[in-house]
Each structure stands twice: as structure tokens, then as C-alpha cells.
Amino acid sequence: MHFSAFSKIDSAAKIIREAKHVTAFTGAGISVESGIPPFRGPDGLWSKYDPIVLDISYFQTHPEKSWSVIKEIFYDFFGEAEPNDAHLALSALEKEGFLSAVITQNIDALHQKAGSKTVFEFHGTSEYLTCLGCGKKFLPKEISLDILPPRCSDCGGLLKPDFIFFGEQIPPEAHTNSFREAEIADVFIVVGTTGEIMPASLIPREAKESGAVIIEVNTEKSKYTNSITDIFLQGKASKVLKELSGKVIENQWDGK
DSSP: OOOOGGGHHHHHHHHHHHOSOEEEEEOGGGTGGGTOOOSSSTTSGGGTSOGGGGBHHHHHHSHHHHHHHHIIIIIIIGGGOOOOHHHHHHHHHHHTTSOOEEEESOOSOHHHHHTOSOEEETTEEEEEEEETTTOOEEOGGGSOOSSSSOBOTTTOOBEEEEEOOBTOOOOHHHHHHHHHHHHHOSEEEEESOOSOSTTTTHHHHHHHHTTOEEEEEESSOOTTTTTTOSEEEESOHHHHHHHHHHHHHHHHHHTO
């Protein structure tokens, strides 16, 4: 499937309008414009912090050290982030009936804050803390992070953010729902991901094998671009998705 450069956005919009089931798959790149840096790369978080703090074994044996970094990254800094035009564009597509679901590798809950209703968080979320002792869940605002590590008010157990640490399994429900979306989608919009993180990176490939048209939005080529992507829309996610969603939604009303 090949498209001339000038018609790529229009071609993608037409394909989305005519599709029966469209799913979006997002990575760190969609949240960069909200002020959240990616984990990898020259400006990534792992260039400043040791990733061992998010290793589950290290966390359980050195919770205070892990929590000091977790608090700084995910609750002092990330907590201030707001959805950008890319998140809002996907929310608008869902609201108008053109997008069935969002699968995200991100843990920032910005899709939900933008208004998206059906979101499968493949790597979990920073929006809740779970007690490793009794399993009780807390909202971060319900817990004081002045004394680290935070403890459960019921049993005194160690609290852990509800996102996946190194050494943990993908949440079964998110895993099942994400791969099911890949199987049933006839259009898959891949946004802001390099395609390097397993097993999440397998999801778009499953969609391609199941017959989906792959529309990719990235600032640079990814592992998908030359292997499974049908339409590559290069640019910032906010600009590209705002334009794409506008063409999809507006053309719904003028009958094009």
C-alpha cells in the first residue's frame, strides 16, 4: 500500500472513516509534549536515574531508595502534566464513533484525563497505589509521601504504584484486551513508540498479521516503519493527530 506524500493525511482519514474497528496504540512519544520525558534516549529518564529503582526485587529490598526516585518522577513531576492535542484528538475520534479503543504503554493516565473512555493500560498506571500486604488500593492523594516508603493504613504493608516494574508480569486483563484489539481491528494507529519494548511491541505486529492497515505517527522512523507500516505520518503527534482527527470528523458532516 503506497501513498504520495501530499495525500497521506487524506488517505489515512478516508481509511479511518470507512473502517469498522479502529484501535490506537500509544507510547512515550505522545506524552512528550505534555512535559513527560521518555525513559530511553539521550534525554530520557534513565540517563538521569538508575533503572534499578524500578526493579521489583530491588524495590522490595530497598523500598526507601526506590520510593525517593518514584516520588520525584511520578508524583512530584508527572502529577502536573496535562493532556496535549494528541490525547484530545484521540478522545474526539472516540467520542464521534471513529475510534474503538486506546492501548497505551504509558502510565500517566493522560488519555483518561483527555476524555478517552476505553483505555487499556498495558503497563499499568501511576493513578493508584496497592498494598503488597493486603492488596488494598489507594489514590496517591490519600497517602502522605512525606515519609518514605509509604505504608498501608490498614495493615502497615508496603505500598507500590500500580504500574509494572522490571521483573513483573503484564496485567492479565490488559494483556488479553490489548491482543484482542489487535486481532479484531481493521485499522491500527501507532503513535509515539519506537517498537522496542517487549512484549508490547508485538501488539501492532499482531494487528498487521490479522489484516489491519497500520497508520504510524512518529517524529522519526521506528521498528515498524519499514516492516509493517502502511502510512507513515511523520511529525509531532499533537500536530499530526489534530489534523488527522479534524479531517475524519469534519468530513463526516460534509459527506466526503
